[in-house]
Amino acid sequence: MQAIEVRELRKEFRVQKSRGGLKGAFRDLFNREYNQITAVKDISFDIPQGEICGYIGENGAGKSTTIKMLTGILVPTSGHLKVNGFVPYKEREAFVKGIGVVFGQRSQLWWDIGVIESFQLLKKVYRVPDNDFKERLDELSDRLMLGELLSRPVRKLSLGQRMRCELAASLLHNPAIVFLDEPTIGLDIVVKTEIREFLKSLNQRYGTTILLTTHDLQDIEALCSRVIMLDDGRIIYDGGLDQLKETWGKGKEVVLQFTQPVTLESLQALTSGMDVTWKREGELEARVFIPYRTANVSDVLARIVGIVKIDDIRILETNTDDIVREIYKSGSAEASPTFGEFSASEADSPAESDESGTSGERDKGAVPRV
Numbered sequence: 500m501q502a503i504e505v506r507e508l509r510k511e512f513r514v515q516k517s518r519g520g521l522k523g524a525f526r527d528l529f530n531r532e533y534n535q536i537t538a539v540k541d542i543s544f545d546i547p548q549g550e551i552c553g554y555i556g557e558n559g560a561g562k563s564t565t566i567k568m569l570t571g572i573l574v575p576t577s578g579h580l581k582v583n584g585f586v587p588y589k590e591r592e593a594f595v596k597g598i599g600v601v602f603g604q605r606s607q608l609w610w611d612i613g614v615i616e617s618f619q620l621l622k623k624v625y626r627v628p629d630n631d632f633k634e635r636l637d638e639l640s641d642r643l644m645l646g647e648l649l650s651r652p653v654r655k656l657s658l659g660q661r662m663r664c665e666l667a668a669s670l671l672h673n674p675a676i677v678f679l680d681e682p683t684i685g686l687d688i689v690v691k692t693e694i695r696e697f698l699k700s701l702n703q704r705y706g707t708t709i710l711l712t713t714h715d716l717q718d719i720e721a722l723c724s725r726v727i728m729l730d731d732g733r734i735i736y737d738g739g740l741d742q743l744k745e746t747w748g749k750g751k752e753v754v755l756q757f758t759q760p761v762t763l764e765s766l767q768a769l770t771s772g773m774d775v776t777w778k779r780e781g782e783l784e785a786r787v788f789i790p791y792r793t794a795n796v797s798d799v800l801a802r803i804v805g806i807v808k809i810d811d812i813r814i815l816e817t818n819t820d821d822i823v824r825e826i827y828k829s830g831s832a833e834a835s836p837t838f839g840e841f842s843a844s845e846a847d848s849p850a851e852s853d854e855s856g857t858s859g860e861r862d863k864g865a866v867p868r869v
């Protein structure tokens with residue numbers, strides 16, 4: 500069974516138009532006009548049990564709307580979805596026992612009471628047996644270092660401390676699937692790292708499925724084997740992080756430090772026939788740009804090592820931020836991307852106009868599931 504199954508999922512919102520000025524406001528009272536916003540446009544994907552999947556996209560791409568449908572908060576306009584075997588908005592009570600949710604920007608804890616009291620309330624909501632609760636709480640307190648935070652009211656916690664408590668709260672009932680919407684937002688690097696380590700071990704120990712939305716690409720690098728990328732309500736990429744880098748990244752750069760001066764010509768001669776570009780960085784240093792797909796680092800090094808004496812090597816990879824920027828650019832542009840698996844015909848499928856009148860969007864069939 501898939502942990503999450505989504506087919507042709509769509510969500511439209513009707514938003515009242517407001518005409519400016521007093522006269523406009525008066526007219527609005529009697530003759531309301533509405534705009535339709537399609538936040539999620541017929542998306543489909545499956546997430547198998549035990550996967551950590553990153554769900555990313557620019558502001559307004561439709562990530563939170565998807566998570567809200569997957570957690571039963573919003574009812575889809577059309578399409579099908581199953582999470583943990585349930586239709587989330589129909590079978591609420593049974594459904595929520597199997598999922599955990601953290602919205603980084605909103606708290607599920609009661610502001611004025613001690614953290615432990617919030618946990619006790621959640622125990623009742625989820626009907627967690629006493630023994631299970633104690634065991635779980637001990638484990639979570641230990642791994643998230645909650646200790647004396649448990650007795651403090653939530654309003655007295657720092658953001659990082661609160662987030663550790665939020666995570667514990669979402670896991671007290673041992674859910675099989677966890678939805679995390681920006682769990683590291685606003686946190687410092689130390690707390691971010693702690694939270695990433697915790698999520699990784701949670702997934703490894705219990706096989707917990709995690710769907711994670713984030714703007715922090717380090718979260719994705721640290722945790723996710725797969726990335727689903729949204730642009731304007733449509734999926735523009737669904738595949739592995741490595742393939743994402745390979746398909747959209749430009750390549751790798753290797754910085755070489757030599758023990759004695761080497762000429763650019765000799766380096767070029769050593770790698771002749773390879774589609775690589777050399778640049779001198781000083782007498783004893785040079786860098787070589789190796790595009791993905793045309794050559795790989797070990798082949799290039801094999802030609803050099805042994806002939807030229809090397810003191811140090813550094814390999815620089817295309818930053819994921821740059822890759823994502825590239826994809827967004829092509830995802831919203833009319834021009835077809837000509838990268839990797841994306842064939843021109845797929846990427847240039849006829850634009851489907853939506854209700855909000857936007858045109859020129861990529862057809863949903865053009866998702867490169869690498």
Ligand SMILES: Nc1ncnc2c1ncn2[C@@H]1O[C@H](COP(=O)(O)OP(=O)(O)OP(=O)(O)O)[C@@H](O)[C@H]1O
Nearest residue numbers: 512514536538556557558559560561562563564565
């Ligand atoms: N309740 C609502 N009523 C009307 N429009 C909405 C509603 N919720 C979301 N939208 C619109 O739907 C689109 C998608 O919003 P959504 O919050 O899902 O994006 P997001 O990818 O989560 O963005 P962010 O990264 O900023 O959180 C946006 O245009 C937003 O304005």
